[in-house]
Amino acid sequence: MNRIFRVLLAVICFEMGAMLLYLPWTGFWEQNYFLFHHPVLMPFFLHPSFRGLISGIGLLDVFLAFSLIASRNPASRVPPRQ
DSSP: OHHHHHHHHHHHHHHHHHHHHHGGGSHHHHSOHHHHHOGGGHHHHTSHHHHHHHHHHHHHHHHHHHHHHHOOOGGGSOOOOO
C-alpha cells in the first residue's frame, strides 16, 4: 500500500507542478474570477516576477515528484546476510 501511495503522490505532485509551471504564462491566468472581481490585485498577479515565482514553485513540485519516484524506502530492502 505504501508503494501505491507513493506513486499516486508522485503523479499528483507532477501534475500540479506542470500546471503551475505552465498556467501563469497563458491567457487563462489573465482572465480569471479573482481578477475580475478584485481589479486592485491585477498589477500584482500579472507582474512577471509573481508569475515566475509561481512557475518556480511548479518546478520544485516537479522535482519533488521525481525524487519521490527515485527514492526507495529503506525498510523495504532486505538486509545483507552475514
